[in-house]
């Protein structure tokens with residue numbers, strides 16, 4: 001059973017007027033920023049192999065001094081392809097959770113219900129967008145790329161944890177989505193215009209998702225006791241470990257693919273250099289999908305509000321092993 005299926009912000013919990021306003025504001029923003037995959041984002045464009053996809057601040061390709069500019073650009077393309085696939089992956093579980101939360105409001109708060117239904121519809125559209133991006137990157141890049149994790153397997157594993165842990169993970173993801181765009185993707189002048197637009201439009205609809213994640217997490221937190229929360233902290237740590245397992249697997253696959261590309265072009269890396277490429281890939285993925293979210297000031301603020309010092313010490317110790 002999905003724990004929290006009937007308790008997360010349960011049906012009997014009323015909505016305060018300030019919460020109601022926040023749900024209503026999310027609906028208004030959702031209506032205003034709404035976009036279409038073909039007419040607004042893709043507009044008949046394809047990817048160009050001469051363009052960088054993921055910015056240096058996220059890819060860390062610049063950290064490997066022995067790579068040529070072409071090789072670093074290829075690494076930014078491999079990581080960018082995985083970046084789009086990773087969002088498509090997590091959005092499967094996020095949408096399933098959002099539908100479960102929406103269910104709690106179906107006979108009560110119709111404003112919260114509409115906000116969550118829109119959230120769900122947007123994540124379905126984003127998954128479609130990221131499938132389209134995988135097809136377009138596949139056309140532009142050489143054979144040999146594999147995205148290994150399976151969306152339904154990951155969703156099943158994540159949703160086996162308590163709602164508190166799942167909502168913590170979700171807020172962390174939706175906050176780092178925004179900071180990556182604002183701090184790294186938007187200011188980089190050298191990125192593929194199509195790649196940049198994908199994440200501009202994605203970011204536009206993600207801002208209100210993080211507000212809803214926080215509302216739901218805080219409301220759910222108020223319905224559980226200290227012991228249940230303490231167990232949920234352990235489950236959140238387990239989820240971070242599971243994310244790291246996925247990152248280790250995909251970083252190894254992506255490093256192998258990047259080095260295969262180099263070999264095809266006649267470049268032979270020494271063993272120490274191969275290890276350096278693999279290390280850079282994992283370091284970049286841990287930064288992208290765990291550390292940049294765990295250190296996000298707003299995530300830290302909400303977590304601090306909901307947990308004790310000793311619980312945060314436990315989380316901090318788990319995250320520190322990934323640095």
Ligand SMILES: [Fe+2]
Pocket residue numbers: 087091122123126202206
């Ligand atoms: Fe999304």
Ligand SMILES: [Fe+2]
Pocket residue numbers: 094123174205206209
């Ligand atoms: Fe989202």
